[in-house]
Amino acid sequence: MDQESITIIDNRTDAQYHIPLFKGCVRAADLRQIKVQTEDFGMMTYDPAFMNTASCQSSITYIDGEKGILRYRGYPIEELAQNCTFLEVAYLILNGELPNSAELQEWIDRVKHHTMIHETTKKFLEGFRYDAHPMGMVISTVAALSTVYPECRDVTDRETRRKEITRLIAKMPTICAYAYRHHFGLPYIYPDNDLSFTENFMNMMWKMVEPKYVANKTLARALDILFILHADHEQNCSTNTMRAVGSSLADPYVSVAAAAAALSGPLHGGANEEVLRMLDEIGTKDNIPAFIKHVKDGKGKLMGFGHRVYKNYDPRARIIKWTADQVFKVTGRNAKLEIAIELERIALEDEYFVKRKLYPNVDFYSGIIYQAMGFRPDLFTVLFSIPRVVGWLAQWEEMLEDHEQKIARPRQIYTGHDERHFVPMDKRGTGQPAQAVAQA
Numbered sequence: 190m191d192q193e194s195i196t197i198i199d200n201r202t203d204a205q206y207h208i209p210l211f212k213g214c215v216r217a218a219d220l221r222q223i224k225v226q227t228e229d230f231g232m233m234t235y236d237p238a239f240m241n242t243a244s245c246q247s248s249i250t251y252i253d254g255e256k257g258i259l260r261y262r263g264y265p266i267e268e269l270a271q272n273c274t275f276l277e278v279a280y281l282i283l284n285g286e287l288p289n290s291a292e293l294q295e296w297i298d299r300v301k302h303h304t305m306i307h308e309t310t311k312k313f314l315e316g317f318r319y320d321a322h323p324m325g326m327v328i329s330t331v332a333a334l335s336t337v338y339p340e341c342r343d344v345t346d347r348e349t350r351r352k353e354i355t356r357l358i359a360k361m362p363t364i365c366a367y368a369y370r371h372h373f374g375l376p377y378i379y380p381d382n383d384l385s386f387t388e389n390f391m392n393m394m395w396k397m398v399e400p401k402y403v404a405n406k407t408l409a410r411a412l413d414i415l416f417i418l419h420a421d422h423e424q425n426c427s428t429n430t431m432r433a434v435g436s437s438l439a440d441p442y443v444s445v446a447a448a449a450a451a452l453s454g455p456l457h458g459g460a461n462e463e464v465l466r467m468l469d470e471i472g473t474k475d476n477i478p479a480f481i482k483h484v485k486d487g488k489g490k491l492m493g494f495g496h497r498v499y500k501n502y503d504p505r506a507r508i509i510k511w512t513a514d515q516v517f518k519v520t521g522r523n524a525k526l527e528i529a530i531e532l533e534r535i536a537l538e539d540e541y542f543v544k545r546k547l548y549p550n551v552d553f554y555s556g557i558i559y560q561a562m563g564f565r566p567d568l569f570t571v572l573f574s575i576p577r578v579v580g581w582l583a584q585w586e587e588m589l590e591d592h593e594q595k596i597a598r599p600r601q602i603y604t605g606h607d608e609r610h611f612v613p614m615d616k617r618g619t620g621q622p623a624q625a626v627a628q629a
């Protein structure tokens with residue numbers, strides 16, 4: 190018998206099944222042969238929230254959550270953060286290999302060529318109320334780009350896909366900066382192609398009346414590192430959304446908008462904004478023990494802690510702490526950092542967090558750095574979305590080129606009523622099952 194297989198005995202029927210393994214996994218469809226009656230549908234797997242289900246094969250990002258390892262295309266995140274620029278890493282994630290210098294230059298030029306947004310898209314942004322949350326503006330504006338580039342619907346054509354991928358990566362910082370400036374009624378600043386990816390973004394965010402805005406090099410590099418850390422993270426909630434929406438062959442703009450919507454939730458990319466809110470609520474170090482008790486009593490979460498995959502220190506959080514030191518040398522230390530460090534120290538010694546393997550994740554310190562750099566908390570998730578677009582698009586393209594993939598369509602275990610018959614309005618009660626009224 191094939192060693193790479195398992196044998197299942199169905200105790201209901203005493204039947205034996207030899208199930209081949211694929212890369213150490215059971216293919217769920219192979220379980221369908223397990224039936225009691227021949228007319229049965231066959232066995233399914235039940236896995237709410239995908240706790241133990243691989244939905245795809247991917248060669249982009251590797252995570253070992255127990256050991257705290259993260260690699261893009263095989264390269265450790267620490268080495269990439271130390272040695273690369275964000276656009277270099279974006280090229281790696283999209284193409285599988287690091288670019289040589291000519292390839293990198295060509296890629297940078299291509300991105301720069303697409304940084305402007307159509308003037309009608311600017312008008313679209315102007316339609317939002319002054320106090321609109323920037324994440325809502327970004328999600329809607331990215332979706333609206335689908336109408337500006339109708340050719341994007343040809344998702345099966347690689348050349349078209351590549352063009353839309355470049356457009357999306359190039360335009361995200363512009364849209365995000367415009368969403369910010371809209372809030373303050375500031376004029377929009379056009380992209381400046383003399384600048385690097387992050388310097389250009391900072392210029393579009395903060396340029397006022399000075400003839401040339403000069404970004405602080407340390408802060409621009411810190412932002413570049415933060416973008417590298419956020420570029421991809423395998424099958425997280427937003428990436429899974431990107432793949433699911435894209436699997437219907439929806440265009441990349443509406444698919445990215447859907448992924449960004451998933452990112453905006455407080456359990457995912459919205460956590461960085463929540464961390465700042467939490468630190469504000471705690472206020473001083475003296476209040477930390479009471480806050481920890483509040484969390485342990487089940488009355489709230491320690492935002493920026495815990496992860497579905499990491500059961501060890503999130504390697505990104507370690508790099509972010511190092512980056513914070515560089516940023517604070519420029520901006521001065523932020524009082525919130527002291528509270529965060531103490532909160533982390535106390536939590537990591539507390540049995541509640543130790544037992545559940547809850548460690549700081551990427552969102553725990555990123556917000557503190559962003560705030561020190563001058564970003565408002567409601568922009569933090571927007572900052573997460575700029576680099577994550579790279580991961581979403583790489584995973585989307587991988588899904589489209591994977592011949593095993595089809596439209597995403599999970600099964601369910603139905604728990605509702607058996608068939609019952611229509612009850613006319615005058616026979617229906619309030620708050621009572623309609624069937625009971627009908628029988629009365």
Ligand code: CMC
Nearest residue numbers: 456457458460490491492493494495496497545550551552
């Ligand atoms: N504070 C307090 N308790 C927690 C926390 C937390 N942050 N996270 C998990 N737990 C507890 C949870 O209550 C459960 O306890 P019990 O076993 O007694 O019921 C146990 O730890 C296991 O948690 P879970 O909810 O089953 O874990 P999950 O894998 O479903 O959730 C998570 C992962 C990230 C949603 C969760 O840890 C969380 O809500 N963290 C806070 C939000 C956050 O920081 N999110 C950012 C995630 S990383 C970046 C990103 O993806 O965007």
